Amino acid sequence: MSIPKEYIPHEIESKWKSAWNESIYYFDWNENKRPQYVIDTPPPYPTGNFHIGNSLNWCYIDFVARYKRMRGYNVMFPQGWDCHGLPTEVKVEEINGITKNQVPRAEFRRLCEELTSENIKKMRETMLELGFSTDWSNEFVTMDPSYYVKTQRSFVKMHEKDHIYQEEHPVNWCPRCETAIAFAEVEYESRYTNLNYLHFDKLKIATTRPELLAACVAVAINPEDKRYNDYIGKAIKVPVFGQEVKVISDDNVDPSFGTGVVMICTFGDKQDVRWWSEHNLPLRKAIDKNGYMTAIAGKYEGMTISECKEAIIGDLESKSLLYDQEHMEQNVGMCWRCKTPIEILSEKQWFVRINPDEILSTAEQIEWIPEHMKVRLQNWTGTMEWDWCISRQRIFATPIPVWYCRKCGQTMVAKEEWLPLDPTQNNPPVNCECGSNDFEAEEDVLDTWMDSSITPLHVSGWLTRDDTLLPTQLRPQGHDIIRTWAFYTILRSMSLTKIKPWDTILINGMVLGEDGHKMSKSAGNIISPDEVIANYGADSFRQWAAVGGTPGSDVMYRWKDVISASRFLQKMWSIYRFSMTHLENFDSDKNKRNLKELPLVDQWVLSRLNKVVISTTKSMDQYQFDEAFKQLRGFIWDVVADNYIELVKSRLYGEDIDDKLSAQYTLCTILNTLIRMLAPFVPFISEEMYSRMGFETSVHLSEWPVYYKGDIDDDIEQQGELIKDIVASVRRYKSEAGIALNAPLKKIEIYATIPDIRDIAGATNSKVECMPGTPDFDYVPVEIKANMGVIGPKFRKKAGNIISKLNELDPKVAHEQVSHGNLVIEVDGEEVELEPEALVIEKEVMSGGREVDVLDVKGIVIVIVK
Ligand SMILES: [Zn+2]
Numbered sequence: 001m002s003i004p005k006e007y008i009p010h011e012i013e014s015k016w017k018s019a020w021n022e023s024i025y026y027f028d029w030n031e032n033k034r035p036q037y038v039i040d041t042p043p044p045y046p047t048g049n050f051h052i053g054n055s056l057n058w059c060y061i062d063f064v065a066r067y068k069r070m071r072g073y074n075v076m077f078p079q080g081w082d083c084h085g086l087p088t089e090v091k092v093e094e095i096n097g098i099t100k101n102q103v104p105r106a107e108f109r110r111l112c113e114e115l116t117s118e119n120i121k122k123m124r125e126t127m128l129e130l131g132f133s134t135d136w137s138n139e140f141v142t143m144d145p146s147y148y149v150k151t152q153r154s155f156v157k158m159h160e161k162d163h164i165y166q167e168e169h170p171v172n173w174c175p176r177c178e179t180a181i182a183f184a185e186v187e188y189e190s191r192y193t194n195l196n197y198l199h200f201d202k203l204k205i206a207t208t209r210p211e212l213l214a215a216c217v218a219v220a221i222n223p224e225d226k227r228y229n230d231y232i233g234k235a236i237k238v239p240v241f242g243q244e245v246k247v248i249s250d251d252n253v254d255p256s257f258g259t260g261v262v263m264i265c266t267f268g269d270k271q272d273v274r275w276w277s278e279h280n281l282p283l284r285k286a287i288d289k290n291g292y293m294t295a296i297a298g299k300y301e302g303m304t305i306s307e308c309k310e311a312i313i314g315d316l317e318s319k320s321l322l323y324d325q326e327h328m329e330q331n332v333g334m335c336w337r338c339k340t341p342i343e344i345l346s347e348k349q350w351f352v353r354i355n356p357d358e359i360l361s362t363a364e365q366i367e368w369i370p371e372h373m374k375v376r377l378q379n380w381t382g383t384m385e386w387d388w389c390i391s392r393q394r395i396f397a398t399p400i401p402v403w404y405c406r407k408c409g410q411t412m413v414a415k416e417e418w419l420p421l422d423p424t425q426n427n428p429p430v431n432c433e434c435g436s437n438d439f440e441a442e443e444d445v446l447d448t449w450m451d452s453s454i455t456p457l458h459v460s461g462w463l464t465r466d467d468t469l470l471p472t473q474l475r476p477q478g479h480d481i482i483r484t485w486a487f488y489t490i491l492r493s494m495s496l497t498k499i500k501p502w503d504t505i506l507i508n509g510m511v512l513g514e515d516g517h518k519m520s521k522s523a524g525n526i527i528s529p530d531e532v533i534a535n536y537g538a539d540s541f542r543q544w545a546a547v548g549g550t551p552g553s554d555v556m557y558r559w560k561d562v563i564s565a566s567r568f569l570q571k572m573w574s575i576y577r578f579s580m581t582h583l584e585n586f587d588s589d590k591n592k593r594n595l596k597e598l599p600l601v602d603q604w605v606l607s608r609l610n611k612v613v614i615s616t617t618k619s620m621d622q623y624q625f626d627e628a629f630k631q632l633r634g635f636i637w638d639v640v641a642d643n644y645i646e647l648v649k650s651r652l653y654g655e656d657i658d659d660k661l662s663a664q665y666t667l668c669t670i671l672n673t674l675i676r677m678l679a680p681f682v683p684f685i686s687e688e689m690y691s692r693m694g695f696e697t698s699v700h701l702s703e704w705p706v707y708y709k710g711d712i713d714d715d716i717e718q719q720g721e722l723i724k725d726i727v728a729s730v731r732r733y734k735s736e737a738g739i740a741l742n743a744p745l746k747k748i749e750i751y752a753t754i755p756d757i758r759d760i761a762g763a764t765n766s767k768v769e770c771m772p773g774t775p776d777f778d779y780v781p782v783e784i785k786a787n788m789g790v791i792g793p794k795f796r797k798k799a800g801n802i803i804s805k806l807n808e809l810d811p812k813v814a815h816e817q818v819s820h821g822n823l824v825i826e827v828d829g830e831e832v833e834l835e836p837e838a839l840v841i842e843k844e845v846m847s848g849g850r851e852v853d854v855l856d857v858k859g860i861v862i863v864i865v866k
């Protein structure tokens, strides 16, 4: 079958997409010969759009998975879907024109599941387009009972260990999402606000949150602050609401902020929570779960927070209780999903106990790539003011398997064997200890990170197999979720199994738009992987991912990188096509060659090839995909295409059978080796090339090339480089002299010892001889010319006649005269004396009486006989 000249990615990629048997990527659970390599693949949120950031991360994962398989590992590259959460609820409300409370819980959940399934289908399609070697036999969907049974059992187990508990405690609350959120979900943003100076009855106080006056439970001053010392322990009246609160002293009050007097509310911020608990202050809730003012806010009850703020400021002003306002910048905590400023509300919630020491020591046992990303986890650990709040007041999430006895109030946590279940749909199968079977279901559900923080446990067979595969080998993830996914996973893995979740964590960066900014709809710089594939194919996209940057660093998307990637595919295809036409009748099994018997140029290229195998393997082991791919590309382009093929063409087309077989053997070895190293990066073109070479199995089942130390020979390489340079220099010479590249030269003499010059002769189509010693050159003058820069100004009108006279002279005689002094000539009957500077004597190089040109290659003299 002839090989087409053009490489057309779409044809080849769609062909292999349907021809590939996906089961070759399945993890073998029953095998114990190969070492396991289990990847804790991120389960993306099913938005329906597998975006470019996902794609970058998955390219990295696929490079590793394919490489490790070729290195003889039993690889699991599973794929999960992290389904639960608010965005899907919002989408379902939008699509169906309902709010979640208008339909029964089970029905609302069903609508969410339906949408999620559709979205998963779309994203799966993009993943297949990109040629990922996913193990679909290990797919998991967190909303499926087969998965969330594990989330629920993990809840029960941790509750039994007292690692999970329920408590009324202040938590971060998003009034818009109407749910508690964890610290990791709070983002801080700088905003402008007013600092309001108020009169209390005895003191003046500055506050940014006058709407919380109803929740004021104390006033604090610094004990060192002489201005206010006398007030400590006294009662003070809160304006507007009139409640009496105590003046307390605390070292953390900053005397230079505002008036130096602070009001403590439940709760304005995290500092309020600290003071409230340290000083045992009462609790006054002024804001409810939906962000409205409560009854203690009196006439402001039912207002939103901002309405209340406005109204109170108006009232304070009219009563002259507000005496100053100051514009100031403030760090405001916001919900990371909807950007609404969070409140701190005290509610009964479920918490996971955080053990910072255990997380830090586990992080130390994990290899971080890049290493500095570990610092982000370390910095985060220990900054949380309270434990991980895991209960959410939503619907589409894993139910908390708990009921409360209506009679005695006892909490009943489900037994593991009852799970999975939804307490709002099922009663417990046993009665309460008090004998009652009248239960109220827990309606709160679990934080979605409770699902996704057990992914390594799930893929390792935790709770489904006797022996788990823990720890897994690799966790690939973005740096934006170190404080959530990485942190929670370490915490949960240690709590549930006492085994670290992974050996290595590989952090990928974010993808920036072509303008260098974060991709966003408003910036209009979003690129979808589907768009790139439609234009240049998946193999080009994957090359961009490989060379775009080192893991951990942000990567800019650039069309020109993809375009040059597609050119590289075409180049590789041309090399392949050329080689294959010369390998048609070559039997690689029958024609194995001993390296030392090969022509020097073959030994040279194979030595270089072995070095590329070594360095690429090393880069792959260190997850330096950019380095690995650049080395391959550089070798293919510079060494193979630009030099080796030019050097061996004459042997391939020539009559000498043995020389030809050597070239064929070498080309075949190069192709076979390179195609296998390209396979993890560009799986489609690699498969196409490999299959056309007569291999019956997939390139993706082949072994990664091994290198032979014995094939590396620095002396041979030096000689090979010299041959390469000599040929390049002769080709350049020909083209500058206007000689056709394949036109023979009379003879090329090389003043050096090169043991094997057949490919120099072949590539230059000329007779070549190595010469001993150094050549003798004669410089024979062939023309004598005037240096007009000197003669013009000096002789003016006479110059023309001087030039004519010079032309008449015998260059040799003139040169002889000049070498002893000035040249004297007769012009218009007068003697004219010309200094050597006034003359240009052109010489020809002669060697052994022959006219020659001389080239210098790395200090070696090359004589070209004309
Ligand atoms: Zn929110």
Ligand SMILES: [Zn+2]
Pocket: 405, 406, 407, 408, 409, 410, 432, 433, 434, 435, 436
């Ligand atoms: Zn009871």
